[in-house]
Amino acid sequence: MLEMIDICKVYRTDLVQTHALRDFSLSVQEGEFVTITGPSGCGKTTFLNIAGLLETYTSGSYQLDGVEVSQLNDFKRARLRNEKIGFIFQSFNLMPDLNLFDNVDVPLRYRGLKASERKPLIEKALESVGLAGRMKHLPSQLSGGQQQRVAIARALVGSPRFLLADEPTGNLDSNTARGVMELLQEINELGTTIVMVTHDQELARESRRNIHILDGQIHEENGRGEMSSSASAVA
């Protein structure tokens, strides 16, 4: 699904060069739920942006779903994002001027579907996050947890194979965070691959695979899922 080999990302400004990722290699299989942890500034968002085709990388190789993405132009990258990737952001990134229906509609608009095709998809997505009754509300009329659910509905509405979340619970209290986490787990169980950056050690521990980044490199990997599957294979 996702195959990064020796990815380096260097940010150059007039004064400094920041090596945000260094020889970063990671392979994520279809259906996995991977959490990424690490101190602030270690390169988590950089990794996620490269994985989600929001940014290019300086060197290395990255294949998404078997496609080498470094060769793609801006237009193709946008199309690929739209078709294959769903994004969830820390601060939700909903359009404040659009109601929930129109918000969830945004990625579908870029897919060239007819209104009659989009409507059932939007309704289903909002239903799956428990907000079907609020389609005409504005984001500002919802709580933080509800807003993040709308964002999840927006990420899911186009049925992407791959969900990328950058601290999706970072702006939520722990109870709400738990609800969002459970929702993501359900989504993962239905087959969507998820990579989630989080600060929350507790949430990270629940995932089947946790990657800890330090200073732009993978420092430690806990593959609970891997271990249990190899254990069952042994058994």
Next chain:
Amino acid sequence: MEIGPIFRALLRNKLGALLIALQIAFTMTVIINAVFIINERNRLMARPSGLDESNLFHITVIGFGDDYNEEIVAADDLAMLRQTPGIVDATVINAIPVSGGGSSTGVRLINDETSPSTGTAIYRLDEHGLNTLNLDLIAGENFTATDMRLRYESGPTEADKAVVTRALVESLFDGMAPADVLGEVMYMPGGDVVQIVGVVDRLQAPWPTSQLVERSMLVPENYIDSFSRYMIRTEPGQRDRMMAEVERMLVERGQDRVVRDMEAMEVTRANTYRVDSALTTILRVVVATLIVINCMGIVGLAVFSINRRKKQIGTRRALGATRPEILRYFLLENLFITIAGVALGAVLTIALSIVLTTNFNMPTMAWYYTPLGALLLILVGQLSALGPSARAAGTEPAIATRSV
């Protein structure tokens, strides 16, 4: 297309959009009416006077002293002028066409002072008048020297023949051809009879913006009052040289008179239309300024609203919007604002046009001014929004995760 969401999002941020729409409406109202006024003035200014203006000039001679005999002086002056190489012809004339000053009268076809008369400019000149002014005689004939009448303050003798313009024929004789009115008589105020001997194609009244326009009559008369005005036509290209020479010759001919007010017809025209040209220049500046301000307003609003939504744009890009799709979003947004402004502007434009027509004696604006103006403003709006929208389209998708 995302017409629905763009429109609904716009409604939630009305204020800026509303101000710009109002600005567009105001700009449209003023510029369309201003352009109409400019075109109308230009049309009036461009109407031909019927004269060979570029080769004509006029000069005035005023005699003083008891011995001054205008009758003799004028005859000598004109004979000399007509013999001078470089001069085609010369005539006495009471009023200068296009100059803004002259005489008018009212003529009738029946001798009844109580019936309505037709207003016309009246030019008093001699048998060389038609040739000097280079008028186009389309029917009948010119006066002869024997038709000439000299009028003294004590006992006026009116000429009994006239050459009239086609426009005067059309006002007096409904539907008759110029050749058919030859020999007809007109009654002057007081009952004097004047017979039409010729018709010229065109000669503007001295007041080109008056109701008379091209209603003029020419009569073979000269007032003997110590005041003579000569109109002189030169060979093409000789005017400036002849002006200097004629002034010198007339001055040299005697001490009992002053020679003054020499002016080329082109200068006379420029003076008459000075206010109109100034008006059109001012209106052009107003139109240009308003368009520039309008553009700046549109650019300002676009830049402001795009900067405010940087993160939204990044998010759209992250969710799969291509650069052309972002560009299209903001151009459409501008289009909606402009269309709202233009719709209101169309109403205001027509309202102002009606006010101008009814209160300031302006002709009615042609129907196509408003739609053409609307189209222009939409085009200007799109062009103004193009720069900011292109910048918005260049927004990096990484903004979605980077800025808080």
